Amino acid sequence: MKKVRRKVGKYEVGRTIGEGTFAKVKFARNTETGESAAIKVMSKSTILEHRMVEQIKREISIMKIVRHPNIVRLHEVLASQTKIYIILEFVMGGELYDKIVQQGKLSENESRRYFQQLIDAVAHCHSKGVYHRDLKPENLLLDAFGNLKVSDFGLSALTKQVPGLLHTTCGTPNYVAPEVLSNLGYDGAAADVWSCGVILFVLMAGYLPFEEPNLPALFERINAAAFKCPFWFSAGAETLLHKILDPNPKTRIRIEEIRRDPWFVRSYVPVKLGRDEEVNLDDVQAVFDDIKDKYVAENSETTEGGPLTMNAFEMITLSQGLNLSALFDRRQDYVKRQTRFVSRQPAKVIIASVGALAESMGLKVHCRSYKMRLEGASANKAGQFAVVLEVFEVAPSLFMVDVRKAAGDTLEYHKFYKNLCEKLSDIIWKPAVSVPNSGLLRQMTC
Structure with a gap:
């Protein structure tokens, strides 16, 4: 049996850390700097077959535009003859969703801190004309310091490309705003704010505000904004949530008003952004072009052995x-x-x-x-x-x-x-004695 370790350009590609219908995300290491990265790998033939070229171009363009400490950073985009590689910041703390499941619910102070970082990131997106449209805990990652990072812009809209009201019904049903379900058009900013409100509720409650066994019943409940805050929510948090989860997008609280809310501003430290980086989108088209001198080297190192x-x-x-x-x-x-x-x-x-x-x-x-x-x-x-x-x-x-x-x-x-x-259980190894980290590391690399 042969073992294969691949290289894509200057990146050594390791294990798969995520997998979807049209893409895989792999762990990688920049061999020049030693820094870790995540590589989203997509087949060109699959993209063409499913007519996803414009969607992928939009996702790449958006991630180049929205550079912010609380948004997963896009480093670069590469292409081989058969694949497209989106090189992303590697966020090692896992999903916020996992933390909620593990702890049941988060404290009000911790929930507020994540919510403040989420609002900062979403506000930055909106200032660039970008609407995420699929905000949920699974798309919020945590870095090694516990800071929130918004990810997955696959369903996002860019107003330069889609002016006026948005009409595509997308997102995860439990987090989607009522007007998105109406098919009458919706304001992307107001719809994102609603999703942020659902996320805040989930952080503090440990369960969804709107949940039903079938979609018609769920949509009816969302349209009526029929939810009840549990007893442990403070009065300030409950008041803000009712302003966010307002079924009327015209009277729903806006981000600038959320940032002035007394509950929100407690211990709030706004992100200080440097000067806007100049963003060039000319290379986005290039990854789809059949120009061989733009292709990245893709090598496989093969050795004898097992896994x-x-x-x-x-x-x-x-x-x-x-x-x-x-x-x-x-x-x-x-x-x-x-x-x-x-x-x-x-x-x-x-x-x-x-x-x-x-x-x-x-x-x-x-x-x-x-x-x-x-x-x-x-x-x-x-x-x-x-x-x-x-x-x-x-x-x-x-x-x-x-x-x-x-x-x-x-x-x-x-x-x-x-x-x-x-x-x-008969094949899973359970060490009888806890081994110090340094010794365990030696054991794993001998």
Whole structure:
């Protein structure tokens, strides 16, 4: 069996850290600076087949325009003959969604801090004529210092390209504003403010303000703004939420008014922005052009062996700094959409065990080398549920299995992953003694 480690231009490409219908996001390292990055990889043929050229151009253009400390930064865009690579800032703290699930709900002070950073980022987008249209905790990342970063501008609108009212119905139903559902056109800024209000409610409550088992009932509740704040919300937070979750976009509070609200301004430190960087969008078209001298070098280094080896640098970034305990603590893992366990069983035994278990659960198994995709119908039969597993060698006779959701509901994934770990308990390694970080790092890189 061969091990392959790829390079794209100056970036060494590692494990997959996210996967969607049309793109994969991979961890990478800039070999010139040593800095980590995330690379969004898209096939040119897939983009053309699904007529997504304009959408991808728009996403790239928007990310070049909205440079802000609380927005994931786009470093550069590269292209090979077959693929487009969007090089992004690597945000190592995970999704805000995971933190909510793990803690149940956040304190009012912590919720306010994230909300202040969210409002700063959204205000900056609006000042550039950009409307996100899919704001939700899954699209809010946290950096190593706990600061919020807005991500995923795939559904965003740029008013220079779409003047006047917006008409595309998009976003996640529970977070979408009532006027977006009306098909009569809507103001992108007001719609984003509504989504920010839903996020604030979720941060403080630990559950959604609008939730029903079917879409017609959900839309009816959203249109009526039928929600109730739990008893632990302060009067100031509740007052602000009712101003934000106003079903009438014309009377809904605006961002400049939110920034003057007494509850909002408590401990508020506005972001200080430097001089606007000059943004050149001429290269956006170039990544789609068939000009060979613009192509980036794409190389694969192949060696004999088993699964791909994960080096110490990747281990450190994977574990949020030098605290490697999260890699081995089963209690921390299952709340995330990308999770992992460690085994001392041979890689082939791990793959065979997972495959047999998946088939017993009624899932289709697709296996290539040391990577598997498990597919089946979602629990509510409304779509597909899919999980991807990949085996990495982190030390001789020590393997890490990376598990991530590829399609389906996040809560359904949580249940699946917990069930998977329970049934694979005989192959999951649980260290009896906590090993100091420095020793564990040596063990993983020997």
